[in-house]
Amino acid sequence: MISNPNLIFYACIAHKVTILGEFSKEPGLGDLAQQCVEIAPPHHSMFTHTVRKRTYIFSIHDPFVYFAIYDADLDQSEALSFLNRLKSDFEEVSGSGSILVRDNFAPRCLQVQFDSIIQKIMASDLPNSPAASRNLSLSASKGKNMVLTPLLGNKPNEGLKKKKRLSGEVNGDLCKDVTAMEKKVDVCDDANGCGFRDFSLPTQKSDHLHSGDRQKAKQVWRRHVWVVLMLDLFVCAVLFGIWLWVCRGFKCIAS
DSSP states (O other), X not given: OOSOGGGEEEEEEEETTEEEEEEESSTTHHHHHHHHHHTOOTTOSEXXXXXXXXXXXXXXXXXXXXXXXXXXXXXXXXXXXXXXXXXXXXXXXXXXXXXXXXXXXXTTTTHHHHHHHHHHHHHHHSTTOHHHHHXXXXXXXXIIIIIIHHHHTTOHHHHHHOOOEEESOOOSOTTTTTTSSEEEEEEEEXXXXXXXXXXXXXXXXXXXXXXXXXXXXXXXXXXXXXXXXXXXXXXXXXXXXXXXXXXXXXXXXXX
């Protein structure tokens, strides 16, 4: 159960990079979500990032991606519970097979089903609604056991204890600037469980490479200068020695 459903700004279900249905409280979030889904990190079951007091969360169950944008004041466990409920209701509506095994989906082809799922979840999360009391036991038992455990690996408390951090300045939306900022986020992968991973800036790496190349170029240039100077000194010394040998010392100057 979510303490304040109004803190959920956007949610969607996507098959790979195709959004099947979405819920949005603000214009433009659909385009942003499309960009986020397209760069969803592979080989992870959960990915979160916070920027400008908004958290972007992915729950990935290949080939489906459950994505949401919510206010940073909302607890992460509540956001996970929301996505878990979205996943379980979607699988319940999908039935035993035909939708889940399909590989070709049109954008927003399941919008009607998604709208009914969202309305059901939001209604059940209203504090004074009758559905809230009916679903309390479901979210406490079924929701945690079926969905949270796979997301967090063998130690459920381990993943939630880790905090996400953001370094560097951001000037806008997460996914528009995702390749222009350094991110440190909570991630969980199927092979290694939860852990703290660094997603480093490609631009920073490029700058470091260019800086290293410039230093190497300077070192090579200095070596070439010294080699040329040494050769000049050697040639001058040889010519001076020949001159002394021909003139038998400084007799040429004396005469």
